[in-house]
Amino acid sequence: MPSKRRIRWAVLPLGIATAAVLAGCTPTELHGFLPGFTEDGQAATNHTDMVAGLWVNSWIVLLAVGVITWGLMGWAAIAYRRRKGQMGLPVQLRYNMPIEIFYTIVPLILVIGFFAFTARDQAVLETQYDEPDVSITAIGKQWAWDFQYNGETDNDTVWSMGVQAQPAPNGDIDQAALPTLYLPVDQTVKIKLQSRDVIHSFWIIDFLYKKDMYIGKDNYWSFTPTREGTYAGKCAELCGEYHSAMLFNVEVVSEDEYEDYLDSLRDAGQTGDIDDAYDRLQNYPGTGASGEASDEEGDH
Numbered sequence: 001m002p003s004k005r006r007i008r009w010a011v012l013p014l015g016i017a018t019a020a021v022l023a024g025c026t027p028t029e030l031h032g033f034l035p036g037f038t039e040d041g042q043a044a045t046n047h048t049d050m051v052a053g054l055w056v057n058s059w060i061v062l063l064a065v066g067v068i069t070w071g072l073m074g075w076a077a078i079a080y081r082r083r084k085g086q087m088g089l090p091v092q093l094r095y096n097m098p099i100e101i102f103y104t105i106v107p108l109i110l111v112i113g114f115f116a117f118t119a120r121d122q123a124v125l126e127t128q129y130d131e132p133d134v135s136i137t138a139i140g141k142q143w144a145w146d147f148q149y150n151g152e153t154d155n156d157t158v159w160s161m162g163v164q165a166q167p168a169p170n171g172d173i174d175q176a177a178l179p180t181l182y183l184p185v186d187q188t189v190k191i192k193l194q195s196r197d198v199i200h201s202f203w204i205i206d207f208l209y210k211k212d213m214y215i216g217k218d219n220y221w222s223f224t225p226t227r228e229g230t231y232a233g234k235c236a237e238l239c240g241e242y243h244s245a246m247l248f249n250v251e252v253v254s255e256d257e258y259e260d261y262l263d264s265l266r267d268a269g270q271t272g273d274i275d276d277a278y279d280r281l282q283n284y285p286g287t288g289a290s291g292e293a294s295d296e297e298g299d300h
Contacts, residue, residue: 026039034051034052034055034208035205035206035208036048036052036205036206036207036208037052038227042226042227043226043227044206044207044208044225044226044227044229044231044252045207045223045224045225045226046223046224046226047124047125047207047208047209047223048206048207048208050121050124050125051121051125051208051209052208054117054118054121057117058114058117061110061113061114065110125209127222128190128220128222129188129189129190129222132188132189132190132222133184133187133188133189134149134183134184134187134188134189134190134258135149135150135190135192136148136149136150136181136183136189136190136191136192137150137191137192137194137274138181138191138192138193138194138202138213139194139195139196139274140193140194140195140196140200140202140213140235140239140246141195141196141197141200142196142197142198142239142240142242142246143164143235143239143240143241143242143243143245143246144161144162144163144164144179144246144248145162145179145181145233145246145248146159146160146161146162146179146274147159147160147162147179147180147181147182148273148274149182149262149265154271154272154273155266155271155272157271157272157273158262158265158266158270158271159265159270159271159272159273159274160179160180160265160270161179161274162178162179162180162248163177163179164242164245164246164247165177165178165245165246165247166245167245173247175249178247178248178249179247179248179249180248180249180250180251181233181248181249181250181251182250182251182253182257182258182261182262183225183250183251183252183253183258184225184252184253184254184255184257184258185225185226185227185228185252185253185254185255186224186225186226187224187225187255187258188222188223188224189222189223189224189225190220190221190222191220191221191222192218192219192220193211193212193213193218193219193220193221194213194218195213195214195215196215197215198215198239198240199212199213199214199237199239200212200213200235200237200239200246201213201235201236201237202221202233202235202236203233203234203235203236204231204232204233204250205231205232205233205234206231206232207223207231209221209223210236212237225252227252228252228253228254229252230249230250230251230252231249231250231251231252232247232249232250233247233248233249233250234246234247234248
């Protein structure tokens with residue numbers, strides 16, 4: 001058997017080569033080419049790094065296991081191939097107890113490890129802020145979004161309502177007309193997620209996290225935006241005919257810009273709680289006249 005010293009000398013070049021390869025990676029490559037990071041590696045939220053780390057490290061382990069498994073399969077195919085002059089089938093019933101134990105224990109360790117790391121990160125991601133700087137209610141509806149910015153009084157509470165994306169003749173979406181959620185940078189945010197009708201899923205793509213929205217069961221999501229910018233959001237649950245048009249934007253801005261936006265909603269008279277009067281009838285494509293649709297139905 002080779003000595004431990006020889007094994008160390010054999011492994012050392014591999015470790016150096018691995019370190020050199022990783023050192024040459026850009027932040028984008030180190031984060032697995034996931035969205036949510038700038039070229040210098042700045043994350044979109046305080047949790048984005050954690051999600052990316054779980055994703056990338058899981059793939060590293062899985063690829064390592066795959067390489068070893070594929071290598072053993074190739075070695076077995078070559079070492080135990082039928083030689084010239086050999087006839088018949090190889091022995092069909094043979095076992096090796098150490099290998100059988102190895103193939104049982106190692107997958108068990110891997111499964112337990114994946115579960116432990118996932119449960120650890122999930123516990124952090126699902127921890128809700130008790131006293132967030134900003135409290136928002138996001139309401140999913142067929143097929144758009146409403147956002148309510150909760151305050152201590154009705155006058156402090158303001159809201160904006162959206163309609164589904166309307167494509168232009170060339171097929172492009174008018175981004176400026178999409179529902180827009182405003183968030184202040186570096187402030188703790190807690191979003192209450194509600195649905196008006198069917199199951200939706202609230203997904204801000206660059207934040208690397210999404211949560212389902214149900215009737216009769218409110219979900220919550222707490223995080224801290226850490227980088228100003230415009231981010232795309234969408235429904236990630238097939239929710240009906242115009243699911244693909246259920247888009248929204250997120251503007252992460254300075255605290256002053258955020259307060260100015262809330263003041264603009266207050267000046268427009270959009271104060272107090274959104275109620276159930278705002279239903280899907282307002283969102284038929286190509287209309288701004290749900291009342292006209294209701295009158296026509298009444299005539300019939």
